[in-house]
Every structure is written in C-alpha cells, then in structure tokens.
Amino acid sequence: xxxxxxxxxxxxxxxxxxxxxxxxxxxxxxxxxxxxxxxxxxxxxxxxxxxxxxxxxxxxxxxxxxxxxxxxxxxxxxxxxxxxxxxxxxxxxxxxxxxxxxxxxxxxxxxxxxxxxxxxxxxxxxxxxxxxxxxxxxxxxxxxxxxxxxxxxxxxxxxxxxxxxxxxxxxxxxxxxxxxxxxxxxxxxxxxxxxxxxxxxxxxxxxxxxxxxxxxxxxxxxxxxxxxxxxxxxxxxxxxxxxxxxxxxxxxxxxxxxxxxxxxxxxxxxxxxxxxxxxxxxxxxxxxxxxxxxxxxxxxxxxxxxxxxxxxxxxxxxxxxxxxxxxxxxxxxxxxxxxxxxxxxxxxxxxxxxxxxxxxxxxxxxxxxxxxxxxxxxxxxxxxxxxxxxxxxxxxxxxxxxxxxxxxxxxxxxxxxxxxxxxxxxxxxxxxxxxxxxxxxxxxxxxxxxxxxxxxxxxxxxxxxxxxxxxxxxxxxxxxxxxxxxxxxxxxxxxxxxxxxxxxxxxxxxxxxxxxxxxxxxxxxxxxxxxxxxxxxxxxxxxxxxxxxxxxxxxxxxxxxxxxxxxxxxxxxxxxxxxxxxxxxxxxxxxxxxxxxxxxxxxxxxxxxxxx
Ligand SMILES: Nc1ncnc2c1ncn2[C@@H]1O[C@H](COP(=O)(O)OP(=O)(O)OP(=O)(O)O)[C@@H](O)[C@H]1O
Numbered sequence: 242x243x244x245x246x247x248x249x250x251x252x253x254x255x256x257x258x259x260x261x262x263x264x265x266x267x268x269x270x271x272x273x274x275x276x277x278x279x280x281x282x283x284x285x286x287x288x289x290x291x292x293x294x295x296x297x298x299x300x301x302x303x304x305x306x307x308x309x310x311x312x313x314x315x316x317x318x319x320x321x322x323x324x325x326x327x328x329x330x331x332x333x334x335x336x337x338x339x340x341x342x343x344x345x346x347x348x349x350x351x352x353x354x355x356x357x358x359x360x361x362x363x364x365x366x367x368x369x370x371x372x373x374x375x376x377x378x379x380x381x382x383x384x385x386x387x388x389x390x391x392x393x394x395x396x397x398x399x400x401x402x403x404x405x406x407x408x409x410x411x412x413x414x415x416x417x418x419x420x421x422x423x424x425x426x427x428x429x430x431x432x433x434x435x436x437x438x439x440x441x442x443x444x445x446x447x448x449x450x451x452x453x454x455x456x457x458x459x460x461x462x463x464x465x466x467x468x469x470x471x472x473x474x475x476x477x478x479x480x481x482x483x484x485x486x487x488x489x490x491x492x493x494x495x496x497x498x499x500x501x502x503x504x505x506x507x508x509x510x511x512x513x514x515x516x517x518x519x520x521x522x523x524x525x526x527x528x529x530x531x532x533x534x535x536x537x538x539x540x541x542x543x544x545x546x547x548x549x550x551x552x553x554x555x556x557x558x559x560x561x562x563x564x565x566x567x568x569x570x571x572x573x574x575x576x577x578x579x580x581x582x583x584x585x586x587x588x589x590x591x592x593x594x595x596x597x598x599x600x601x602x603x604x605x606x607x608x609x610x611x612x613x614x615x616x617x618x619x620x621x622x623x624x625x626x627x628x629x630x631x632x633x634x635x636x637x638x639x640x641x642x643x644x645x646x647x648x649x650x651x652x653x654x655x656x657x658x659x660x661x662x663x664x665x666x667x668x669x670x671x672x673x674x675x676x677x678x679x680x681x682x683x684x685x686x687x688x689x690x691x692x693x694x695x696x697x698x699x700x701x702x703x704x705x706x707x708x709x710x711x712x713x714x715x716x717x718x719x720x721x722x723x724x725x726x727x728x729x730x731x732x733x734x735x736x737x738x739x740x741x742x743x744x745x746x747x748x749x750x751x752x753x754x755x756x757x758x759x760x761x762x763x764x765x766x767x768x769x770x771x772x773x774x775x776x777x778x779x780x781x782x783x784x785x786x787x788x789x790x791x792x793x794x795x796x797x798x799x800x801x802x803x804x805x806x807x808x809x810x811x812x813x814x815x816x817x818x819x820x821x822x823x824x825x826x827x828x829x830x831x832x833x834x835x836x837x838x839x840x841x842x843x844x845x846x847x848x849x850x851x852x853x
Contacts, residue, residue, distance in 0.1 A: 277422040281414030288418060289486065294525040295425045296483045301505040301517030302428045303475035308503070309512030310441070311465055312448035313366075316499040317358060317374030320381040321351045321473040323494030325480020326400070327385060327392060330489045333401035340401060340481075347481045348474045355473020359466045378496050385491040397490025400483075421482050425518070428475060431715050433514050438717030439730055440710050442697040444468070445690045452652060453688035457766070458676035458705025467711065508549045510556025519558055599628040601661075602805050603680075603774060608648055608658035610641075618644050620829045622658070626774075626807055626822075631800055633816045633837070634809045636826035637850055642809045643685060645826070646776050649807065650682045651675045662774070676705055679773035683780060685809075687759045691752040695743060695762040698751060699734035702766035737769035738762065741795055757788040764795065774805045781812050789815050817841065825850060 280291050300318055307313040325347045332338040332346075362373040385392045392398065403417040413419060435441060446454040447461045454461050483489070501524060509520025527542050553560050603626040610619040618641045626632040634642050647653040649660055651672030660668040662678045681702070689698045704710060707726050717723040738744050743761040746754050751762065760780060767775050777796075781789045793815055796806060800819075810816040817823070817837035824834045827849050833840060840846055 273422075273426065277419060278414065280422070281418040288415060290526060290529055292418065292421050292486060294522045295421045295518075296479050296486070297502065297505065297521040297525045298425050298518035299428050299479040299482070300476055300502050301509065301521045302432055303472045303479065304502050305506045305511060305513075305517040306432060306435075306475070307469055307472045308506060310435075310444040310448065311468060313363075313465065313469065314371045314503065315374045315469070315472065316371050316496060316503070317355075317362075317377045317473070318476045318502050319494045319496060319499035320374075320378035321355060321476035322480040322483065322498065323378075323381050323385060323491075324351055324354065325477035326484040326489045326494065327398075327480075329481045329484040330398045330400045331391065333484075334398065340404065340485075344478065344481050347477045351477025351480075352470045352474035355477075356466050356470035358473070359469030363462060363465050363469070375496055375499065378494070378499050382491050382495040385494065393490070395491060397488045397493075400485055400487060400489050403485040417485050424478065424482060429514065429518070434717050434719065435714050436514060438710070438714040438723065439700055439703070439707065439727060440714035440717070442690060442693055442701050443704055443710070445693060446688075446698070446701045449690045450688035452672070452684060453766070454701060454704070455652070455672040456650060456676060456682050457702050457770070458673045459701075460671070460673045464711060504546055504550070506556075508546060508553075508556055510553075510558035510560075510562075513556060513558040513562065516556045516558035520556065599630070600664075601625045602628040602663055603632075603649060603807065604659075604661040605645070605649065606659045606661070608645070608655045608660070610644060610648060610653060610655045618829050619648065619655070622826070622829070622831055624824055624831070624834075626805060628773075628805055629800070629803050630821040631796065631806045631808060631819045633820040633823035634807060634826065635811070635813065635816070635823060635840075635850060640826040641829040642826055643778055644829075646682065646778050646807070646809055650680060650776050673705070676770070676772075680776070681767035681770060681772040681774070682776040683760075683763045683767055683778060685778040685782060687756075687763050689751050689759060689762060689766075692750055694748050695738055695751060695754065695758065695765070696731060696734045696747045698762055699737050699766045699769050700730045702737075702769045703730050703733060706770055733769055734765070737765040741765045741768065742791060756783050757785065757791075760784060760788075760792070761795075764792075768799065772804065774807070775799070776807045776809075778809045779811065780808065781810060781815050793819060813841075 280288055300322055303321075304315060304318050307315050328347055328350065329340065329343050332343055333340050338346075358374065358377055362370050362377075365373060386395055388394075403420065405411075406413060406416045410416075435444075443454055443457075443459055444464070446457075447459065447464060451461050480494075483493070502521075505520035505524045506517045507520070508523055509518065510516025524546075527545075528538060531538060531541065533541070549557070555563065603624070605622055605624040608619050608622040608624075609617060611617040622641075622645060624632075624634075624645070634645065636642050644653065648655050648668075651667070651670055651674070655668055658668070659666055662675060662680055665678065667675055667678065690701075707730060713720055713723050717727070735744065735747050738747055738761075741761045741764050743758050743765060746758050746762075751759060754762070760783070764777075764780065780796075781792055784792060789812065796808070796819055799806065808816060808819070817840075820837050822834060823837050823840040825832050825840060825843075825846050832849065833843055833846055835843070
C-alpha cells in the first residue's frame, strides 16, 4: 500500500497572496461594502436594478459551478430558483413561517432535490443532461401556472416583506440590500475558495478526463451529484432572495430564464470567478440602461449577446484575465523546443533485479468480456503478475489488451471470471476503490486537463492520499490545514515531475507542452501517489526514439523501487528488455505467457504478432 500522505511543511504557510494582492483584495472588499452602503440608502429604482442583477449573479454563479467546473450545462437552475421563491412566498405569507427558518429549509430542500435530479440526469451527459434538467424546469413551470389556488397562476403571488433591522442598526439603510449583497459576496467567496483548493483540478479532470479522476480514487459520480446539490441549493437561495423583490410568477422561472442564465455565464466568462456576475449585470441591466424602442432593444441585445459569445469564447472576464496574465508574463508562449530537446538527460538506470518467486499481486482468472451485445473480446483470460515484476502484454490490434487493462483497473466489469489484487477479489469494485489498494494506471491517449499546468494535473493523482479534500474545499484557503496540505501537494507534484524528467515544465499549461511531456506528466500523476502496481497502456506511443529510451530508464528505476508494472505496448524493442514475463493475447485469448526470449522464439507468436 502506498505511504500515508506526508504533510510537511509542518507549519501552514500564510495565505498565498502577495502584499500588493492582499491590499488590492482589501480595497475591493471595502469598495464593495461602500457601494452596498450607497445602494442601501439610495432610491428604490436603483436598488431594484442592482438587487435583481445581484440575485441573477448568484443564479449565474450557481450555474457556472456545474457548467464551468464540471461541464454540466444545467437548464434546471430556473426550476430550483422557482422552488425557492414559491416555497418562501407561500409558507411565509399563508402560514406565517419565519423567513430565516425558510432560508435553511429552502437551501436543504433544493439541495436534496438537486441531488435527486442530478443522480437521475447524470446517467446521461452533454445535450441529454441539458434536456433532462430542462424538462424539470418545464414541469415546475406548468405546475406553477396550473395550480392557481396555491400559486396564483399566471398572475403570481406578492412576495413576503423582508424583516427590518433592529432600531440600533437602522442607520445601515435597507436591510434587503445588505442581505442580497452579502449573499452574493458569500457565493463569490465560496467559489473562489473552491478554485484555490485541490478540489478544483479534480473537478476539471472529472469534466475533461473522467477516467483519470476515477483512477486517482475520486468517486466521480458522487462528487458530481454533491456539487450539483450545492449548485441547486445556491439557485434555491437566490429564489429565496428574489421572493422579497416583488411578485413571484411562473414567467420569472420558466425555461427561458434558465437559458438566459446560461447566456449570462457565457458572456461574462465561463469558469471564471466574477464572470457570471459581470454577465448577470449586463443581461439584467441592459433593458434599463439602453432605454430605446422595445423591439429595437431586443434586436440590439440579441446581436450583442451573439457577438460576445462568438467573438469572446472565454467571455469578457476570461479575455481580460488572459490579457493581464500575458502582460504579467504568467502565460508562457507555446513551447518552441522540439520534444527531444525538451527532455532532460535520462536518469541512471539502476540494476533491475527481478524477484523470481515473489507473490502474485495481480491475478485474472477466467475473464470473459464483450461490449454490449457484440462478440466476446476477452475469452477465458488468465493472467498472474508477480510483485516487483514488469509484465508485458502484447498482441495484434484489437486483441483485447486495453480491454483487459480496463477490467484490471475497474473501468469495465467482466461478465465472468475473477480479478484479484493482493489476494483481494476486486472485480465488483469501482476504479476509485482499486486505487486505494495501490493500483494506478495511465491511458493510451493521455487523460489530462489541458488548461491546467502539469503540477496541477499531477496533484489530481494525490486525491485519495489527502484527507477530506471535498469537505474542506469551500473554506480551503482559510484553513491552516488546507494551506499546509496544498503546499505539501504542490511540493510532491513538483518532485514527481522532476523525477520523471519533466521538472522544467511545471508551470506551463498542458496545452502548451510537447507530447512527450504529456506522457511524462501522466506517469508523474501515478507515481506521485506511491503506487504498488501501475498499469501502463501504450506509454511509448508517439514518443521519439530518445524519449522512448528516457521512458525505459524511468520504468527500470521504478522497478528497482519495487513497483509492479503491467505494460501494454507494441514496440517490443522497448518493452522486451524491461520485462520479466510477457503475455500474448490474440483475438481475446491468451496464447502464451513466458519470458521475453521464450515469447520471441515462439513460432505462433512470430507468425501471429511479429509477422514473421
Ligand atoms: N467501447 C467499445 N465498444 C465496442 N467495442 C469496443 C470498445 N472498445 C474496444 N472495442 C473492441 O474490442 C476489441 C478489443 O479492443 P481493445 O482496444 O481492447 O484492443 P487492443 O488490443 O488494445 O487494440 P490496440 O492495440 O489497437 O489498442 C476490438 O475489436 C475493439 O474494436
């Protein structure tokens, strides 16, 4: 089993913001509170304009949390918003419930409903996910329209009054202004904290490279459902706030509102800290600020929205952030160096002694597997890999090697047979649980998050080595334990990149690094967790001869540290010198297991695979 996560440095580093940045943040906070105080004392017209924009800002943040970080384009936000507003209005007006008690109820109820809707909708993804959440909003709108005696039908209901300040706080002005603006600040803070926690690279890896996150031990379905619940609760909370702004009616929560919120996020900048709020301000304030003929106004608004979305794919804030980062030299230009030049010298190869009679650490017995109703891809496959060995898996294209790797690592469940890791039967276990038994894997096509740095990607590999990442994320930078663990994770990730020879590439985006460095980053992301067993699926694909030699040296070094490896590879000249044993698959069946020399000498293998 991998060693426990070492949390050195023992003392938590201070919050990682420079002096100027801290002063800037403080100035922004003071300006925000001053602006809130101004709005709290101004006329009702301006108040209502700002407050509607702020409530929609919260709604847009709730959507960005799932759309930007998880790629789940929910059209259910309008529905959760409506539930919050109607529940507050009906229970406060008709039953006299305390509005603050209702806030807790709304957050809990919409969070739970969100998790239930999420659990059902997450069986599908992309467009189908959007459609299922759209149907949720549609059904709620129809109910709100038809249940006239409860909801007031199309005319809606007048929302409850927001409680006044106690007399000693009346000097603060309108209490609802403070409540909404502080709620917006809290939502911005929550998302900022998540973006500065190690949960952020994990969420992006669930979005862009889910098998990678699963293989690192993340229960991706549970995380998606949980985050969707938080997003729904935030949208419900926005509905609670909205109920105090006037009339609550179906047109304010229908599917077009969900779409409008998506437009806000896209215009402002998806997956940015303040972009959704900027988008919400633009969309909700536009009709009042540009006060022209209504139909001309719609045309101008539509044209501006289309232009913003098509010309600014990162949104207004995304573009501004990139420009600032370029000026500050944070985004390095794309790498010019050829991969060969990019790679440092290979590490020294220590002698790779093979423990001859070590225990069997990975075992497959009688594995049968086929995709859907198609023919069997694996037939009665037996495989025994000894601790500390490098076990090669070769065979012609389509012979079932990657399928077997997926069965061993938990992405696929065999139809028959058993998989054992360290003597424990695991064939019913998800990939995330197998990683806790010390198994890690790489993928044929590198599974990484392109917009993150190699260091951030490698940190994903530490997911199940660091306690309570998900639970602490909403407060992460504010917790001493969070800052300490993040520093330790960054240090471990940089070390792992250094060990595989990619230490010079830690701060560029993966999108800007050569293919060889991507492959090494994948390898570092598994090595960082100190695994006992690594399954590598065609690690040498696309590498130059020099890079392949470098990779061979790294794998031989890993072997000297006692790591067991199963390597799927077509390049036998690279693979055979590393291997203790080689298994040959052909059309889903094992045709031979033996030493590299035995395999090379076998006439059937020579004919079937080596083409001789
Ligand atoms: N997701 C899938 N759905 C249906 N069939 C699949 C799927 N993945 C693989 N197959 C089929 O299963 C068979 C085995 O594929 P697999 O990728 O395991 O072979 P392989 O030996 O790894 O091939 P290669 O060396 O080309 O990577 C092939 O016939 C392939 O077309």
